[in-house]
Amino acid sequence: MEIIETVTRSPLFGVFLTLLAYIIGTYINKKTGKVYLNNLLIAYIIVIGTLLIFKIPVENYNNGANIITSCLGPVTAVLAISIYNQRKKVKENLLPIIIGTLAGSITSIGSVIVLAKLFGLDWPTTASVIPKSVTTAIALAISDSLGGYIAITAICVVITGCSGNILSPYLIKLFRFTDPVAEGLAIGTASHALGTSKAIELGEIQGAFSSIAITFAGLITVVITLLMVI
Amino acid sequence: MKAFKELAIIIGICLFGEISAQLLPFPFPSSVLSMLILLALFFTPLLKPESIEGVSSLMLGNMVLFFIPSGVQIIKYASVMKDSWWKLVLICLISMVLTFFVTGFSVILTIKLIKGGKKNGNN
Incomplete structure (x- = not known):
């Protein structure tokens, strides 16, 4: 047992387990071609399952996993490429971008408040869920300014992003969206960068507009919640 | 060597984004700011998307990987x-x-x- 403790404490363990889970998840997803066998979901199950079965403390996993998380900054930054490649289409669609992300962000905040009331949640918990559709860094700052619990916000951001990543291909069909611009903006506004990784798989235009939506929805949500505090 | 050069450029811009975010009068995520800086640079002769193409497409093609730890x-x-x-x-x-x-x-x-x-x- 001591060997397990020593090995898992090495930063290489967290990196290895994450890579392995990703490779297996992606392999199963590609091999079966089933949307519901989402690679992210499979990877979560593999990592969490491994940690629980072998009683490995999540702190040990994080020694290496933190290295991968710190790459999230660069990964978000290079989304600029997909926006730049679609710059002509972006320029043509400036108004739909603004109106779409504004309407979406208002819906996101409003629906959380209404649903939280229906479910009888207290204000700090409600405040923690409000910024769930924006990228983690913005969401945590908003939750804090509204008096929410940062830990709950972090989880809600992941739940929302993950469900956007899994469900967006279905939602596009359900709502009969055929315009890649609308698809991309909907994915990015509803489920930030995690959904965007699916948008990139769907197509270059979807990826670009989903990336733009992250920025717009983030900024708009900051402004709306600022007004709520005042 | 080319991949490391690309990586150095991307990380350098992100570090610059982190410093810039600190200087802003309101809280703003450095990752999104870095994205905007990178986008602005593409419109100048200083940087072309081709100069960071290899590493970027590897990152964007496997974006999900980077979200695994935060969900765990x-x-x-x-x-x-x-x-x-x-x-x-x-x-x-x-x-x-x-x-x-x-x-x-x-x-x-x-x-x-x-x-x-x-x-x-x-x-």
Whole structure:
């Protein structure tokens, strides 16, 4: 047992387990071609399952996993490429971008408040869920300014992003969206960068507009919640 | 060597983004700021997308990988969520679907209105 403790404490363990889970998840997803066998979901199950079965403390996993998380900054930054490649289409669609992300962000905040009331949640918990559709860094700052619990916000951001990543291909069909611009903006506004990784798989235009939506929805949500505090 | 050069450029810009975010008078995520800086640089002769193409396409093609650790942290917070976890999941899910629909629908509507307006203008 001591060997397990020593090995898992090495930063290489967290990196290895994450890579392995990703490779297996992606392999199963590609091999079966089933949307519901989402690679992210499979990877979560593999990592969490491994940690629980072998009683490995999540702190040990994080020694290496933190290295991968710190790459999230660069990964978000290079989304600029997909926006730049679609710059002509972006320029043509400036108004739909603004109106779409504004309407979406208002819906996101409003629906959380209404649903939280229906479910009888207290204000700090409600405040923690409000910024769930924006990228983690913005969401945590908003939750804090509204008096929410940062830990709950972090989880809600992941739940929302993950469900956007899994469900967006279905939602596009359900709502009969055929315009890649609308698809991309909907994915990015509803489920930030995690959904965007699916948008990139769907197509270059979807990826670009989903990336733009992250920025717009983030900024708009900051402004709306600022007004709520005042 | 080319990959390392690309990586150095990307990380350098991100570090610059982190410094810039600190200097802003309001809290703003450095990753999104770095994205805007990178985008602005592409419009100058200083940097072309081709100069960071290799590493970028590797990152963007495997974006999901970088989100695995943050989701795993759910184990740590399982006790915080206690009995209300299903409410939180349900609220996030329903609100996400509503946001998705309203965003997409208003985009489609706006594009239609613009096109309609242009047609009328031509007549």
